Structures are given as structure tokens and as C-alpha cells.
Ligand code: G3H
């Protein structure tokens with residue numbers, strides 16, 4: 520069934536575990552994530568659709584959001600729908616109508632004062648529309664317009680600044696820069712677990728880890744222990760999908776019907792989800 524993101528996140532926080540949020544690009548991603556979550560016996564999972572993914576679908580949010588919502592409703596596991604990495608307020612305004620219960624407003628690339636003002640306005644609007652709002656402070660690098668890498672000095676989230684930012688913006692969760700970076704295809708990121716602990720002590724709302732595809736199992740487990748409550752994973756599914764499709768096409772040059780190779784991609788994504796959920800919400 521579909522449940523609000525707020526509910527999944529607060530249950531996870533209360534139980535001292537994390538809830539995973541996987542990025543949905545196609546219908547098959549949504550099917551694979553819910554199948555993987557059911558196979559893992561996970562208490563819940565978040566399907567998140569990014570502004571980038573909406574752009575891929577011609578700028579129209581409804582078709583992919585509706586597909587994800589229908590897949591979520593039919594699943595035995597609790598599923599929440601989250602709009603991810605929104606930079607355009609116009610897109611945020613479509614979120615509630617399109618069935619999302621939450622969104623991440625991404626002003627993380629902006630200087631502090633601009634980030635604060637834009638995020639405060641976004642949070643006020645979101646709360647008026649009944650949406651749970653996540654924001655980012657510090658900068659998790661790796662996106663195409665990234666000004667700096669999260670591995671570079673000076674872009675990690677500062678605990679005191681983060682506490683002030685959350686109080687001044689009123690956001691419900693905070694994405695933090697603690698060593699992960701977006702779009703890594705190898706799991707070689709090193710997280711600053713001591714910083715995560717300091718952030719957890721200073722910040723009263725749940726902490727979110729972005730770029731989690733680049734983080735290994737042990738680091739993910741430690742991050743949850745240190746206080747991360749929502750774990751965002753995108754690239755790992757695309758690595759799984761594209762690898763499986765490439766293999767299927769290579770093995771059968773005669774294929775024309777997309778179903779056999781797309782199915783193989785979907786199964787491989789589902790297995791990746793099952794394994795990752797065993798790590799982060801087990
Ligand atoms: O918001 C989405 C996540 O941060 C995904 O990052 O693709 O590097 O796993 P990733």
C-alpha cells in the first residue's frame with residue numbers, strides 16, 4: 520500500500536534503522552524496487568522520482584508518478600512516493616496533486632544565504648500543501664552541474680550551521696555532505712562517521728545520505744548506526760539494469776522484442792534492491 524514518507528521515516532528513526540529510497544526512472548524500476556522490497560521482507564521502501572527523471576519523461580510528472588503510485592498500491596510492502604532533487608518551485612507545486620507525500624528541495628549548490636531563503640520559502644509552501652520536505656546543506660557532489668566534489672575540503676556539512684539551518688527553514692529532514700558523492704559506479708566512498716554522529720547530536724530532524732551507491736556495506740551499516748535515517752540509492756540500480764541488458768543483448772543478437780532483455784534488467788535490479796535492503800533496513 521501507499522503510505523506517507525513521514526510515516527516510514529519516523530518508524531525507521533524510532534526503530535534505529537534506516538529506510539531506503541530508490542530512484543525510479545522507468546516503470547520497470549518501480550516494479551523491481553517493490554519486488555526487491557517484498558523479497559527482502561522490508562518494512563517499507565521509498566520510490567523517489569527526481570526532477571531529472573521528470574525531464575527524461577518530457578517534463579511531465581504525472582505518467583511516471585502515476586505508474587509508481589499504482590505499483591506501490593499493489594505491493595504488500597509499505598511504499599511512499601517522494602519527489603527528489605527539485606530545483607524548480609513549479610515542479611514542487613505539482614507534487615501533491617501527482618500523489619507525492621514528500622519532496623527534496625535542492626538548493627545545496629547555492630551559497631548559504633540563497634539556499635536558506637529559497638528553502639524556507641519551499642518548506643512553507645510544502646507544509647501548506649501537506650508535504651514533508653527534505654533539503655540539503657553542504658554539497659553532495661557528482662551531479663553534472665556540481666561546483667565541487669563532496670570529497671573536496673570545505674563542502675562537508677557543519678553541525679552548528681546545520682542546526683541553525685533546520686531551525687530557520689523548518690525542513691523535516693536534512694541531506695548532509697559526509698563523504699558520499701552522486702553517480703559513483705564503484706563502492707569506494709569513505710564516510711566521516713564521526714561527523715554523522717556530531718550532526719545527529721546537533722540536528723533535531725532525520726539525516727539523509729545521498730549518493731549511497733558509492734558506499735560499501737560496512738560503511739552503510741555504520742552510517743545507520745551513527746544516525747542516518749534515509750538512504751538514497753540510484754546509480755546502483757542503473758549499473759544492475761544496464762549490465763544485465765548488455766549481457767542479454769550480447770548473448771542474443773537476434774532479439775527484437777524488448778521484453779526478454781528488459782525483464783532481465785528488471786530482475787537484476789530487484790535482486791540488487793533485495794541485497795541492499797538487507798544491509799540498510801535489516
Ligand atoms: O537522490 C538520489 C541519490 O542521492 C542517489 O545517488 O545515484 O549516487 O546512488 P546515487
Ligand code: ZN
Nearest residue numbers: 701729730751
Ligand atoms: Zn541525491
